[in-house]
Amino acid sequence: MQSEAGDGTQTGAMITLTDVARAAGVGESTASRVLRGHGSFSTKTRESVLTAARSLGYVPNRIAGTLASMGSKLVGVVIPSLSNIVFPDVLRGANTVLVGAGFQPVVAVTDYDPEREESVVESLLSWRPAGMMVAGLEHTERTGAMLRNARIRVAELLDTDGEGIDIVVGFSNRKAGRVSAQHLMSRGYRCIGYVGHDLSLDLRAAKRFAAFRAALGEAGLSVIGEEIIPAASSIEAGRDGLARLLERCPDLDAVYFSNDDMAIGGYFHCLARGITIPDRLAIFGYNGLDVARSAPQPLSTILTPRVTVGEIGARLVCSDGPSAVVDIGFELIEGATT
Amino acid sequence: MQSEAGDGTQTGAMITLTDVARAAGVGESTASRVLRGHGSFSTKTRESVLTAARSLGYVPNRIAGTLASMGSKLVGVVIPSLSNIVFPDVLRGANTVLVGAGFQPVVAVTDYDPEREESVVESLLSWRPAGMMVAGLEHTERTGAMLRNARIRVAELLDTDGEGIDIVVGFSNRKAGRVSAQHLMSRGYRCIGYVGHDLSLDLRAAKRFAAFRAALGEAGLSVIGEEIIPAASSIEAGRDGLARLLERCPDLDAVYFSNDDMAIGGYFHCLARGITIPDRLAIFGYNGLDVARSAPQPLSTILTPRVTVGEIGARLVCSDGPSAVVDIGFELIEGATT
DNA sequence: ACAAAATTTGGCAGCGCTGCCATTTATCGT
């Protein structure tokens, strides 16, 4: 028999459980039990199996294990984008909890495209995950059907305005929009504009804006001018957007941005042009990013508990409780820009 | 036989390939071939299999498929953190290419901890991935051994200063540090300070700083004062760090930051305190983040092609070429802060 | 029309592991 080094060096074919069992002089099932700490075995056996495994550099094959036990330790996580720190934040919260519970997240990105979401969901489902976490409540009909029929826990995150499939963890984007409007109005702003990114893709941003506009309307006001950049949100887009909007509507006294990236861009524009904030122009964002909170003038915005959403979503996906909707709310941050 | 709806509705147990084959009136292997588009089959068979699969709501089981074909379509991606946009950026590049090539990335986070890296690598390897992508060249001995013995493509990213296992894609952090120092010196700065985050964890930042310091030394200069925050990098840390450093060393005329997050924090501090940039104080960062490039005064920094690193790394991991070191370099951005 | 070649098809043995069950061995009570 070939000797193997203890550092994991291996020669020949891939080491299997059978090899370990043979080397330890025990049966496969005994080796399996020891390696998983399941069932009972003597200390002596334990040692010999562990020693054999280590010296052979054995790496268990979870593909085989999962197939045999018919229960995977994978959890699919579907997010729209990796460019916006919001989703890595959610992922971070989910990752912490999932790993802690012995699960392995498998991430897929949709680029905000429902068709793509459908295809990545289908793809993830083929790994027979124990659960799925997806962003938002809006999906194609087939995506919904697949998710419902998978007989696994499904958590929909970051939005509570709509019908969920199983678990819903997030907050109301409509309420966020309304609260933003109320805040601006309560501060006395009356000529309010909007700078946003492509809303046809970002449904949650669209909900916020719709509610924002509605809240203004109820108070007899309206969005004086709006500038929509036909692209994903970014600081630059916010900067350019505000520049263009102010050119068209110089009388604005406040601008609501689709999110903090855009708002920070707007803030930078004002800094560069010497536009006094908040006296000459007020700025309001959404998300409560670090950059917004650490700016010379902390941005007035809505802090969304993104990491917590990921954590709670993951916790519930791992649990076996009933379906639930968890609205964990958001916090309005009265910064120095309104 | 139970009738199933075409929208994927299913009753009873999970649908298997055998079910589809039986429903289509063909053998398993024929159904398998049709579903994968492998081998040959008549159009007639194709239709009946596809129809059967659709009407039964069949979802292939890749766990079983992978085990049988002994070749997975998974690629492990190991990154230190999700909090710093740098790694989501790399992940984004990798994701695009991997998905395009039919692979599914499986992400794991190390929190900059080598022990944790060892454990996540072990864990990922147990899914028998087709390849692995990890950040950096420094690993524990056992991590290295596992990676080397896995007989799969391994790409190490974001650093070229050291020995790689198989594929190395990145740039020289040492060179980045040196170039940064040279830039500051060429602009006439002589009293140079440093504000950084915990370098014991972030080895690449440590390399940059070491090279930076060495380059100053070669020119007869030295780092006048330094402030190291014992935590992860953040805008706030950079802000506080610069504040403390300036208190101790008011004569500094330039500060090198461990990265752009920290540098933006420093920039914000100066804005808040009315410290004129770059006349009174110059600021230099690292990474070339959006926020740094869109600031009223674009930050002088080093643009690291993070997304490209992920893309090239992924491309090479999917390929079967020889081992290689790809240094894709970086770009010094002469902003308005130096 | 008939053999040769090409195309299509189904059967079945695994892939490496886990779960079940039967068996063996150790521990206990009296």
Place this chain on the structure above:
DNA sequence: ACGATAAATGGCAGCGCTGCCAAATTTTGT
């Protein structure tokens, strides 16, 4: 010391799919 209970162990049948191969079918050449 001896049956009874508990602990430890090994054998083996799958999990759902793919790959191989042989058999069946169709197409082609002359």
